[in-house]
Amino acid sequence: MARTTGPRLKIMRALGVELPGLSRKSIENRPNPPGQHGQQASRRRRSDFAVKLVEKQKIRFNYGVSEKQMRRLMLEARKGTEPTGEKLMSLLERRLDNVVFRAGFAPTGVAARQLVTHGHVLLNGRAANIPSIRLRVGDEVVVKENSRKIPMVVESLKAPALDRPEWLSVDTTAASVKLGHLPSIADVPFPIDVQQVVEYYANRV
Known part of the structure; x- marks a missing residue:
């Protein structure tokens, strides 16, 4: 089990999304990333790698899984005929x-x-x-x-x-x-581009 330490609201602000599994608090009043230059950072275009990393981190923090667990789940999700991303989210939801x-x-x-x-x-x-x-x-x-x-x-x-x-x-x-x-990807309670996560791990597991 991965333990989340530190302010959870700060994590959600950094990722730019509310994660119900992590906290009941809202980022509505403070949507920008934390830090002195948060407002400027929110306007800056993310690189392709950064986009993939953010999508992966959304999953990790919402479900409280470690990087090692994510890699194992991704390997399991690749098996069978079901789309990898959909199977991954079903495994996490269950x-x-x-x-x-x-x-x-x-x-x-x-x-x-x-x-x-x-x-x-x-x-x-x-x-x-x-x-x-x-x-x-x-x-x-x-x-x-x-x-x-x-x-x-x-x-x-x-x-x-x-x-x-x-x-x-x-x-x-x-x-x-x-x-x-079994749950479907539509049942995930936060916005996620799971294909970005699949691509993130394409050459890592």
Whole structure:
């Protein structure tokens, strides 16, 4: 698991996008990159490499994955007949921590990872504390009964950070979620040009 240290809003400003998995804060009032020359930097044209790097970093920070994990995911996404970019995003969306977040059990992906690693959820009735576990169609995640009283969980269930996606079937009363079908790239909750990410790793893995 990749830990994000430092101000999360600063990261989003540098990337020029709001990442719901990283923070609930908005960059609307401060859209320019951080630093003394941020406003000038926002007007400067990015190189092709910089564009690819930014798209890759969006994924890394939103889903909380390390560079090593990204390389492994890219290798896996290349297998089969499905377009690499679409498969990559499906693999990321189906991570256990992301499903906990998208189901509305935690306010951010960062908080969802903490919920998972601290042993507050069950996967198919069994304890699961590894955020990167990948769910399959039909898998069910439940927040433990005692853990449903955690203030963060209570508030998130009342007012989820994002609309719950239709590929997840959520029971807020039981604090459970079931994977109905595989997510598509259209279900990603932030703007991403995934082809740039595929090209970034073309000669790196």
